[in-house]
Amino acid sequence: MADAERGTHERLLNTAVHLLWERSYQGTSVDELCRKAGIRKGSFYHFFRSKADLAAAAIDAAWRHTEQAVFAPIFGSDEGGMAQLERLIDRVDEIQGANLKSRGLYLGCPFGNLGQEMANVDEAIRQAVQRVFARHCDYIEAALQRAGEDRDIPPGDMHRRAEQVFALFEGALLMAKVAKDPALFRGIAASVRAVAAA
Amino acid sequence: MADAERGTHERLLNTAVHLLWERSYQGTSVDELCRKAGIRKGSFYHFFRSKADLAAAAIDAAWRHTEQAVFAPIFGSDEGGMAQLERLIDRVDEIQGANLKSRGLYLGCPFGNLGQEMANVDEAIRQAVQRVFARHCDYIEAALQRAGEDRDIPPGDMHRRAEQVFALFEGALLMAKVAKDPALFRGIAASVRAVAAA
DNA sequence: GCATTAGTTGACTGGTCGGACAAATACAAA
DNA sequence: TTTGTATTTGTCCGACCAGTCAACTAATGC
Numbered sequence: 001m002a003d004a005e006r007g008t009h010e011r012l013l014n015t016a017v018h019l020l021w022e023r024s025y026q027g028t029s030v031d032e033l034c035r036k037a038g039i040r041k042g043s044f045y046h047f048f049r050s051k052a053d054l055a056a057a058a059i060d061a062a063w064r065h066t067e068q069a070v071f072a073p074i075f076g077s078d079e080g081g082m083a084q085l086e087r088l089i090d091r092v093d094e095i096q097g098a099n100l101k102s103r104g105l106y107l108g109c110p111f112g113n114l115g116q117e118m119a120n121v122d123e124a125i126r127q128a129v130q131r132v133f134a135r136h137c138d139y140i141e142a143a144l145q146r147a148g149e150d151r152d153i154p155p156g157d158m159h160r161r162a163e164q165v166f167a168l169f170e171g172a173l174l175m176a177k178v179a180k181d182p183a184l185f186r187g188i189a190a191s192v193r194a195v196a197a198a
Numbered sequence: 199m200a201d202a203e204r205g206t207h208e209r210l211l212n213t214a215v216h217l218l219w220e221r222s223y224q225g226t227s228v229d230e231l232c233r234k235a236g237i238r239k240g241s242f243y244h245f246f247r248s249k250a251d252l253a254a255a256a257i258d259a260a261w262r263h264t265e266q267a268v269f270a271p272i273f274g275s276d277e278g279g280m281a282q283l284e285r286l287i288d289r290v291d292e293i294q295g296a297n298l299k300s301r302g303l304y305l306g307c308p309f310g311n312l313g314q315e316m317a318n319v320d321e322a323i324r325q326a327v328q329r330v331f332a333r334h335c336d337y338i339e340a341a342l343q344r345a346g347e348d349r350d351i352p353p354g355d356m357h358r359r360a361e362q363v364f365a366l367f368e369g370a371l372l373m374a375k376v377a378k379d380p381a382l383f384r385g386i387a388a389s390v391r392a393v394a395a396a
Numbered sequence: 397g398c399a400t401t402a403g404t405t406g407a408c409t410g411g412t413c414g415g416a417c418a419a420a421t422a423c424a425a426a
Numbered sequence: 427t428t429t430g431t432a433t434t435t436g437t438c439c440g441a442c443c444a445g446t447c448a449a450c451t452a453a454t455g456c
Contacts, residue, residue: 022318027224031443040404041444042447043259043404045445046403052240115372117314120379130376160385164385164386167369168365168389171365171367172365174372177317191366191393192394197392198392227413228414229413239435241434248414
């Protein structure tokens with residue numbers, strides 16, 4: 001967690017990222033958020049216009065963190081595209097497994113969770129999640145492109161394939177969460193390969 | 199909606215099924231639920247021990263309805279397994295499209311929504327969703343079995359394939375919901391075929 | 397020094413939440 | 427008709443909700 005002692009604004013954002021992931025939007029109260037961040041509520045509303053405003057900002061912050069901690073290292077490597085996708089599966093499984101071990105909770109995708117919860121409730125949050133989904137797909141599409149160039153998969157509409165690989169990720173994460181069983185996510189590699197070549 | 203004038207218990211359950219789908223668990227208050235069902239709150243707590251208790255019962259009720267309105271007709275037909283899966287895609291798209299047209303909301307999967315929202319909050323609800331997920335997979339697996347017997351797909355672990363076809367459904371529904379774009383679900387047929395044969 | 401601003405505090409609001417409950421009523425069986 | 431039970435009603439509750447606000451303090455620029 002590390003807490004990044006710098007600044008109330010940043011600490012608030014940081015706390016929000018963790019709390020929204022663990023407790024969802026509607027399950028997180030501004031009071032609790034402030035308590036965990038060691039801040040009084042007045043300060044909260046000095047930096048953010050509303051709870052929804054913070055959530056939208058937290059989505060962007062979470063993606064910035066995820067991108068540099070997960071996506072950039074994997075997709076910036078010189079491995080083949082399909083190998084990169086398999087490493088992504090392993091890395092996500094590792095993260096989910098860590099949460100399951102430390103807190104007993106399979107949290108699933110922080111973006112997917114908020115997206116499903118808020119898509120029909122708050123337009124700004126919906127758009128933030130949609131943007132982050134698109135960035136996920138961009139990375140996957142680039143990997144498919146690379147795999148195509150290496151003749152690992154046949155040519156075709158890589159953008160569409162990437163979307164469906166991502167759908168497989170999200171769906172499997174949901175199933176694993178509902179079943180509290182990491183195996184349901186862990187075992188998608190073969191299907192990812194199939195969709196990538198479809 | 200039809201309202202099935204029979205009995206307070208049933209009307210409550212019916213209202214819950216619709217309201218939980220449209221507004222989620224935490225977004226639905228007992229007060230509003232009672233108002234829409236034309237019932238006083240005391241009656242609510244005569245039939246259900248808690249809001250979570252009603253939700254769990256509503257999940258079962260919703261599945262009973264979905265099974266007979268969607269799954270039984272499609273998977274009871276004498277079509278081939280793969281054709282059945284394509285008909286399921288069309289039918290789900292039709293239902294989601296109807297909601298989008300009438301209420302402007304892409305609601306997604308009523309079971310997946312509740313599962314993601316409540317898996318780490320209420321154990322009874324988590325289990326109810328898990329059971330319903332399994333029933334979905336049973337139907338898909340039977341279709342794959344049938345497709346295997348027809349030599350439409352190669353032999354293999356149909357149970358695992360069914361889970362991943364289902365994951366693809368759930369993930370694509372989520373993406374369509376977040377993007378408010380039915381096309382993201384509608385276009386999964388090719389990937390479903392690929393996963394079915396993986 | 398002095399003024400301006402940025403940040404912080406704690407007390408407060410009106411509203412809603414899930415749930416409790418006693419009293420009233422409807423409906424059975426005897 | 428009486429007794430017991432199932433259902434319904436309206437009222438009430440303490441907890442919590444997101445958000446407000448005026449007062450206070452710390453930092454900054456001149």
